[in-house]
Amino acid sequence: xxxxxxxxxxxxxxxxxxxxxxxxxxxxxxxxxxxxxxxxxxxxxxxxxxxxxxxxxxxxxxxxxxxxxxxxxxxxxxxxxxxxxxxxxxxxxxxxxxxxxxxxxxxxxxxxxxxxxxxxxxxxxxxxxxxxxxxxxxxxxxxxxxxxxxxxxxxxxxxxxxxxxxxxxxxxxxxxxxxxxxxxxxxxxxxxxxxxxxxxxxxxxxxxxxxxxxxxxxxxxxxxxxxxxxxxxxxxxxxxxxxxxxxxxxxxxxxxxxxxxxxxxxxxxxxxxxxxxxxxxxxxxxxxxxxxxxxxxxxxxxxxxxxxxxxxxxxxxxxxxxxxxxxxxxxxxxxxxxxxxxxxxxxxxxxxxxxxxxxxxxxxxxxxxxxxxxxxxxxxxxxxxxxxxxxxxxxxxxxxxxxxxxxxxxxxxxxxxxxxxxxxxxxxxxxxxxxxxxxx
Amino acid sequence: xxxxxxxxxxxxxxxxxxxxxxxxxxxxxxxxxxxxxxxxxxxxxxxxxxxxxxxxxxxxxxxxxxxxxxxxxxxxxxxxxxxxxxxxxxxxxxxxxxxxxxxxxxxxxxxxxxxxxxxxxxxxxxxxxxxxxxxxxxxxxxxxxxxxxxxxxxxxxxxxxxxxxxxxxxxxxxxxxxxxxxxxxxxxxxxxxxxxxxxxxxxxxxxxxxxxxxxxxxxxxxxxxxxxxxxxxxxxxxxxxxxxxxxxxxxxxxxxxxxxxxxxxxxxxxxxxxxxxxxxxxxxxxxxxxxxxxxxxxxxxxxxxxxxxxx
Numbered sequence: 001x002x003x004x005x006x007x008x009x010x011x012x013x014x015x016x017x018x019x020x021x022x023x024x025x026x027x028x029x030x031x032x033x034x035x036x037x038x039x040x041x042x043x044x045x046x047x048x049x050x051x052x053x054x055x056x057x058x059x060x061x062x063x064x065x066x067x068x069x070x071x072x073x074x075x076x077x078x079x080x081x082x083x084x085x086x087x088x089x090x091x092x093x094x095x096x097x098x099x100x101x102x103x104x105x106x107x108x109x110x111x112x113x114x115x116x117x118x119x120x121x122x123x124x125x126x127x128x129x130x131x132x133x134x135x136x137x138x139x140x141x142x143x144x145x146x147x148x149x150x151x152x153x154x155x156x157x158x159x160x161x162x163x164x165x166x167x168x169x170x171x172x173x174x175x176x177x178x179x180x181x182x183x184x185x186x187x188x189x190x191x192x193x194x195x196x197x198x199x200x201x202x203x204x205x206x207x208x209x210x211x212x213x214x215x216x217x218x219x220x221x222x223x224x225x226x227x228x229x230x231x232x233x234x235x236x237x238x239x240x241x242x243x244x245x246x247x248x249x250x251x252x253x254x255x256x257x258x259x260x261x262x263x264x265x266x267x268x269x270x271x272x273x274x275x276x277x278x279x280x281x282x283x284x285x286x287x288x289x290x291x292x293x294x295x296x297x298x299x300x301x302x303x304x305x306x307x308x309x310x311x312x313x314x315x316x317x318x319x320x321x322x323x324x325x326x327x328x329x330x331x332x333x334x335x336x337x338x339x340x341x342x343x344x345x346x347x348x349x350x351x352x353x354x355x356x357x358x359x360x361x362x363x364x365x366x367x368x369x370x371x372x373x374x375x376x377x378x379x380x381x382x383x384x385x386x387x388x389x390x391x392x393x394x395x396x397x398x399x400x401x402x403x404x405x406x407x408x409x410x411x412x413x414x415x416x417x418x419x420x421x422x423x424x425x426x427x428x429x430x431x432x433x434x435x436x437x438x439x440x
Numbered sequence: 441x442x443x444x445x446x447x448x449x450x451x452x453x454x455x456x457x458x459x460x461x462x463x464x465x466x467x468x469x470x471x472x473x474x475x476x477x478x479x480x481x482x483x484x485x486x487x488x489x490x491x492x493x494x495x496x497x498x499x500x501x502x503x504x505x506x507x508x509x510x511x512x513x514x515x516x517x518x519x520x521x522x523x524x525x526x527x528x529x530x531x532x533x534x535x536x537x538x539x540x541x542x543x544x545x546x547x548x549x550x551x552x553x554x555x556x557x558x559x560x561x562x563x564x565x566x567x568x569x570x571x572x573x574x575x576x577x578x579x580x581x582x583x584x585x586x587x588x589x590x591x592x593x594x595x596x597x598x599x600x601x602x603x604x605x606x607x608x609x610x611x612x613x614x615x616x617x618x619x620x621x622x623x624x625x626x627x628x629x630x631x632x633x634x635x636x637x638x639x640x641x642x643x644x645x646x647x648x649x650x651x652x653x654x655x656x657x658x659x660x661x662x663x664x665x666x667x668x669x670x671x672x673x674x675x676x677x678x679x680x681x682x683x684x685x686x687x688x689x690x691x692x693x694x695x696x697x698x699x700x701x702x703x704x705x706x707x708x709x710x711x712x713x714x715x716x717x718x719x720x721x722x723x724x725x726x727x728x729x730x731x732x733x734x735x736x737x738x739x740x741x742x743x744x745x746x747x748x749x750x751x
Contacts, residue, residue, distance in 0.1 A: 003670035089584040096658040130598040131627035138648035168527035185487030187526040246588035253660025333546035428552035439554035
């Protein structure tokens with residue numbers, strides 16, 4: 001039985017100058033790389049596959065299996081692209097990881113590149129996090145200086161360069177094929193699959209795209225073994241991961257635990273819902289994962305547990321909302337986000353999210369009409385699953401789940417403005433004047 | 441400076457402002473654009489960084505900047521414009537010396553982000569996507585910036601300003617206007633927006649070592665584990681007051697010193713189980729202030745101009 005919290009990735013975040021190479025090496029940093037270079041590339045891939053590591057960026061696809069899809073006989077160069085475009089509402093784990101310990105990621109990139117046979121890797125970081133970009137730029141420069149990057153790394157004959165690339169503000173670039181288009185210097189719009197990136201990705205060459213946390217988990221797996229990794233977590237959701245608690249919780253923050261911890265346990269560690277209030281609803285893994293309620297507090301927060309409840313583990317971004325929160329307002333603001341971030345390529349998403357916002361504004365203002373709930377759900381049916389990528393699915397998931405659990409609040413939108421039903425000022429973290437209408 | 445007259449509107453949609461040809465792009469800029477293009481296996485991959493560089497030189501995406509990128513990459517200006525107008529970080533009208541973002545995606549909005557935006561807008565006397573007439577500050581409504589455990593969040597030149605309140609926001613804006621040095625709560629001393637854009641383009645400014653490793657919420661789980669004696673399998677069990685814990689506390693305190701946060705962050709450095717919790721907001725609604733009445737609450741369509749063009 002493992003401990004309730006198991007800091008691995010977060011373990012050095014409080015160390016002095018934790019982002020620098022000397023600090024990272026003091027904690028055993030780059031030992032995993034040395035070990036990996038004594039293994040065969042296939043051996044590294046097998047270890048990651050056997051560990052059961054699944055993608056930490058939302059989809060939960062087995063990381064090692066993704067690597068093994070790269071065809072060995074393709075004559076083109078192979079590429080590894082790290083997805084650091086962390087933008088899913090509620091998600092805030094990769095940013096602190098890259099800020100506090102960028103070398104964990106860099107070491108992971110080198111080991112993963114060695115396994116896949118990559119000689120040019122990219123770390124694509126969203127542009128709106130200047131200091132994170134600085135830290136990762138510096139970590140890559142330090143690693144190159146120390147001989148962990150460049151030619152003949154540590155005398156192994158393996159060559160690798162890492163390019164740190166800042167995005168320019170587009171949630172959609174977190175979608176892996178849109179990210180590739182963006183990295184090719186184009187508008188970030190998703191591609192139709194097949195072909196999958198493993199076969200034809202960046203520059204139509206075999207490409208692996210992994211989330212920051214997934215890649216950052218690789219060094220510890222190589223260093224300490226698959227059995228150690230598998231001793232944490234559940235049967236199908238192995239290992240440790242970072243859970244992010246935010247919102248109406250006494251002490252929001254990052255918690256690294258074996259997969260399968262429950263929200264009840266996490267809330268207890270975070271001091272509970274803010275004083276004098278109760279949980280109303282939460283997202284298990286960002287706004288694209290259907291919301292859940294108090295009845296789901298004891299479900300394991302792993303891939304299967306969340307799927308079983310009709311939701312998804314997603315990015316493990318647990319946004320906590322208490323009883324003061326208007327579900328209608330929150331849903332509107334999420335859908336406004338998806339409307340703003342829709343890349344415009346697929347009509348159902350581009351037009352549909354615009355219409356959803358119009359309807360939800362009516363619900364918020366108390367001017368929706370009888371039958372609008374059904375109309376809105378019908379609209380959702382015509383958006384979800386009808387676009388190239390999952391943005392559209394995320395946009396409707398928050399709507400349909402909100403109606404499922406809080407239909408009466410939407411019905412109230414036939415008569416009563418949301419800010420009268422649940423005065424907005426009560427939800428704020430600080431004392432604010434009473435609300436008299438929707439905000440801008 | 442390009443000598444540009446600061447105009448105060450840069451809509452999300454529409455093209456780059458071709459009516460303003462001013463530019464500071466010179467041979468040095470061209471050389472740096474070529475250098476960026478040379479860093480990638482295929483030059484066009486450098487287009488996003490190149491556009492960041494254009495902004496750092498011209499304070500916006502300028503017609504000359506578009507031409508320069510097209511020339512260096514051997515693609516058409518239409519192809520460059522198509523990219524420049526897709527991404528929200530590229531500004532089509534001059535942004536201010538400092539570019540301020542207020543997160544109003546669901547969670548930050550609920551936690552007080554809406555009030556922060558309203559406060560900032562009123563204090564500066566400008567609306568969303570506008571720049572103050574003196575060119576010092578521009579204001580943007582931003583989407584989730586991956587700092588939800590620090591909500592509500594503001595950004596200045598894409599540096600974090602965590603755990604904001606209306607009072608802190610006003611003080612921050614005054615400091616930015618006066619030219620007082622400001623530190624990000626989890627980053628460096630603030631530069632200008634243009635200098636930030638240069639770093640994003642791929643030219644480091646040597647400030648990576650400024651600021652803390654992490655903010656207090658980022659370390660919360662680690663601290664709880666230390667206090668409880670929990671560890672990953674095979675790791676030494678920490679004692680309540682381990683070395684790591686002491687260092688973490690030092691950093692947390694350093695962060696608080698810098699940000700001026702105290703009471704409402706204390707629970708993060710105490711044992712959470714026994715820690716006092718943040719006080720709930722007052723249940724009795726304060727009387728409506730004249731300011732609240734004049735709040736720009738019904739300006740959705742005017743502040744989000746893309747809607748008009750989309751339909």
